[in-house]
Amino acid sequence: MITWRSTKTDSGRCKPDFFYYRYLDLCYKFGAAINATDSTITTICSEPNEDLVRVDSEERQSYIETITADIGLVYNIAICIQGTSMLNSSHQWTFNDGTRMPYSKWAKGQPDANGTFIRMFRSYKYKWYSLTFCNSIGGYLAIIETSEEDELLKSYVAIIVPSKDYWIGGSDLATEGVFIWENTSVTVNLPTSTLFQGWLLDQPDNNNNNQHCMMLAHQFDFKWNDAKCDYPKDYVCEKN
Ligand SMILES: [Ca+2]
Numbered sequence: 001m002i003t004w005r006s007t008k009t010d011s012g013r014c015k016p017d018f019f020y021y022r023y024l025d026l027c028y029k030f031g032a033a034i035n036a037t038d039s040t041i042t043t044i045c046s047e048p049n050e051d052l053v054r055v056d057s058e059e060r061q062s063y064i065e066t067i068t069a070d071i072g073l074v075y076n077i078a079i080c081i082q083g084t085s086m087l088n089s090s091h092q093w094t095f096n097d098g099t100r101m102p103y104s105k106w107a108k109g110q111p112d113a114n115g116t117f118i119r120m121f122r123s124y125k126y127k128w129y130s131l132t133f134c135n136s137i138g139g140y141l142a143i144i145e146t147s148e149e150d151e152l153l154k155s156y157v158a159i160i161v162p163s164k165d166y167w168i169g170g171s172d173l174a175t176e177g178v179f180i181w182e183n184t185s186v187t188v189n190l191p192t193s194t195l196f197q198g199w200l201l202d203q204p205d206n207n208n209n210n211q212h213c214m215m216l217a218h219q220f221d222f223k224w225n226d227a228k229c230d231y232p233k234d235y236v237c238e239k240n
Pocket residue numbers: 172176177206210211212213226
């Protein structure tokens with residue numbers, strides 16, 4: 001993920017090694033790619049007068065889309081921007097100083113979790129997503145690497161709520177058709193692989209050209225299916 005730092009000194013000039021975009025009066029630089037969680041976000045952009053970028057207008061949103069368009073290989077999944085729902089008891093989303101956000105570009109069904117930053121998903125036209133529940137507890141969506149793990153997980157969800165699908169941690173959001181376990185960037189084996197994989201017959205099929213997230217399909221013995229990422233579903237988290 002990319003993080004953005006924006007800053008402005010009292011004299012109105014950017015700090016050294018920051019870019020300046022005069023039209024929007026914005027100082028910024030690109031941060032390192034990180035595995036973004038609530039706890040990692042607090043350690044970045046923490047220098048004096050630095051913070052994650054505020055996207056407070058359509059113009060800023062468009063500018064970010066434009067200048068990150070050609071660096072997708074480095075920041076392949078999402079871009080972290082400023083926003084928090086943790087500053088008031090009703091969990092309204094605000095900027096980090098508590099002011100209301102005058103502009104937003106939430107994806108359908110979002111925000112669906114509370115958190116301390118927002119992710120703009122490149123593959124979803126830079127729409128905004130809140131943190132997942134797994135990230136907010138310091139974990140991540142489950143990675144399934146062996147048949148033993150697969151069987152254990154399936155038997156577990158079948159006991160909890162057998163009538164629901166469950167998100168797991170693989171997607172092809174970065175490159176269509178190439179599924180990776182998002183927390184480790186390790187490739188998910190496809191049905192053609194001789195290595196372990198748990199796909200349902202004829203999946204992944206990228207149905208309607210918009211299925212990029214992996215889930216356990218309850219109607220099919222919790223085998224793996226690719227589905228539309230913004231469906232609300234339960235999920236399986238993993239934590240080290
Ligand atoms: Ca897909």
